[in-house]
Amino acid sequence: MLKIEGLTKKYGGRPALSDVSLSLGPGEIIGLFGENGAGKTTLIKSILQLTPYSGSITLDGEKITRRNIARLSFATSEHSFFPDLSPAGHADFYREHFAAFREKRFEGLMDFFALPMHRRPRSFSAGQQNQFEIILALCQGADYILMDEPFAGNDIFNREDFYKLLAGILEPSETVLLSTHLIEEISGFVGRAVMLHRGKLIDDVQVSELEERGISLIDHVKEAYDYRGDRVSKALDSITGGE
Amino acid sequence: MLDIRWDKLFPPGYHPTKKKLFYMKGILIDYDDPEARNRGFFEVGGDISDEEKAFGHLTELGSAVMVLCIFIFVSVLWLSAAYNLAVRGMYSRLYPSGEKLLNEGFIAKPMGFCLQGSLRGIWFVVVFCITCALIHYLYFVRSSKSIFVMKRIGSPFELHLRCLGFPLLVLAAALMLCALMILIFRAYYFVHIPEQCLPQDTSIDVPGLFRFVSADRLLS
Numbered sequence: 459m460l461k462i463e464g465l466t467k468k469y470g471g472r473p474a475l476s477d478v479s480l481s482l483g484p485g486e487i488i489g490l491f492g493e494n495g496a497g498k499t500t501l502i503k504s505i506l507q508l509t510p511y512s513g514s515i516t517l518d519g520e521k522i523t524r525r526n527i528a529r530l531s532f533a534t535s536e537h538s539f540f541p542d543l544s545p546a547g548h549a550d551f552y553r554e555h556f557a558a559f560r561e562k563r564f565e566g567l568m569d570f571f572a573l574p575m576h577r578r579p580r581s582f583s584a585g586q587q588n589q590f591e592i593i594l595a596l597c598q599g600a601d602y603i604l605m606d607e608p609f610a611g612n613d614i615f616n617r618e619d620f621y622k623l624l625a626g627i628l629e630p631s632e633t634v635l636l637s638t639h640l641i642e643e644i645s646g647f648v649g650r651a652v653m654l655h656r657g658k659l660i661d662d663v664q665v666s667e668l669e670e671r672g673i674s675l676i677d678h679v680k681e682a683y684d685y686r687g688d689r690v691s692k693a694l695d696s697i698t699g700g701e
Numbered sequence: 702m703l704d705i706r707w708d709k710l711f712p713p714g715y716h717p718t719k720k721k722l723f724y725m726k727g728i729l730i731d732y733d734d735p736e737a738r739n740r741g742f743f744e745v746g747g748d749i750s751d752e753e754k755a756f757g758h759l760t761e762l763g764s765a766v767m768v769l770c771i772f773i774f775v776s777v778l779w780l781s782a783a784y785n786l787a788v789r790g791m792y793s794r795l796y797p798s799g800e801k802l803l804n805e806g807f808i809a810k811p812m813g814f815c816l817q818g819s820l821r822g823i824w825f826v827v828v829f830c831i832t833c834a835l836i837h838y839l840y841f842v843r844s845s846k847s848i849f850v851m852k853r854i855g856s857p858f859e860l861h862l863r864c865l866g867f868p869l870l871v872l873a874a875a876l877m878l879c880a881l882m883i884l885i886f887r888a889y890y891f892v893h894i895p896e897q898c899l900p901q902d903t904s905i906d907v908p909g910l911f912r913f914v915s916a917d918r919l920l921s
Contacts (some may be wrong), residue, residue, distance in 0.1 A: 527853050543714025551713050555854040580844060599712035
């Protein structure tokens with residue numbers, strides 16, 4: 459269980475996260491939503507101990523340190539692979555440093571996406587780089603896979619493939635926290651939706667609950683963010699003078 | 702336990718024999734983007750591809766060897782000057798035969814005094830090593846944030862070993878060369894200066910070897 463309690467983070471006095479508390483259980487697939495600047499990336503980076511924060515983040519009751527941080531993996535749109543190390547070299551590196559590295563999964567995914575094993579990722583296309591980034595996160599052998607906008611730059615077919623693959627290959631012990639703006643696309647894939655707004659946790663809901671109530675995830679998100687559908691027409695009216 | 706292999710002294714995927722080191726863009730060293738390399742430093746439309754052909758193979762490994770060679774060359778010059786300073790006035794030459802005559806009562810200048818600043822070239826090597834280390838650290842945050850992976854691996858030393866390993870190796874090589882050059886100088890000093898001319902103080906001021914001292918001292 460990954461437990462976040464009272465997480466607060468400020469950037470130069472400006473709060474990025476305010477008193478966020480959240481628990482991620484084994485086997486969950488969680489969508490993390492929020493507008494730009496809501497604190498999604500800060501939340502993920504805090505979990506990964508990449509940024510200082512106040513509050514507590516524990517993994518099965520223990521603080522996250524070098525001893526247990528390999529249980530977390532990370533795929534980011536910024537990319538975290540070594541740009542000059544071939545995928546084969548990455549496999550060697552991960553095998554050496556992550557005891558639970560999933561060799562078979564790595565080979566299978568590389569093969570599926572037809573990524574070259576002996577070329578430098580620097581020379582990959584943007585889409586291929588994203589694929590490789592996600593493959594590494596999935597194959598590290600982590601229990602908690604954190605993804606921050608991993609599909610930025612991938613086409614819809616690629617993304618669809620990934621959702622299907624993810625649903626198929628994840629083991630019951632693997633938890634995914636997926637930060638994305640592509641709410642409609644992942645609504646059939648995530649089991650839980652966590653929403654941040656201006657650094658605050660505003661909602662945490664099971665998708666099955668929404669289904670029972672007959673509400674789609676996107677409608678629920680719009681409701682949670684108090685989205686006013688008429689604001690565009692009002693703005694257009696004021697700009698054009700209602701012509 | 703630290704696993705020190707040659708490839709572990711560099712960032713993963715980093716090739717010290719393929720990278721180009723001395724292409725500066727602003728304060729960053731940019732060796733990966735040929736477009737960026739050509740932009741900004743040369744006249745508009747200027748092309749450095751010919752120069753690249755000649756100097757582009759100057760790799761980090763090759764640069765290290767070159768820096769060490771320059772260090773040896775400069776140090777040998779300073780050590781020769783130090784020896785000349787020590788024995789200046791030891792002999793008189795007879796006219797017109799040119800025969801050397803040892804000046805009675807001459808005492809050579811102490812080694813500690815003459816050698817001051819003779820290995821100051823080490824600072825050139827130090828600057829090179831700091832640049833290398835900086836490039837290695839930058840590798841983990843440029844192009845991609847592979848630093849995130851390095852922070853998730855078990856060993857806290859791995860990142861620093863890969864960034865500082867090679868520069869420290871170069872520095873160690875430079876220090877060994879220092880020791881070797883001083884040993885040779887010391888042997889030469891004792892062999893070539895007659896025993897009665899040796900000063901009482903034959904100690905060497907080690908920090909003084911690396912200090913910057915005025916060249917005027919050689920003329921004093």
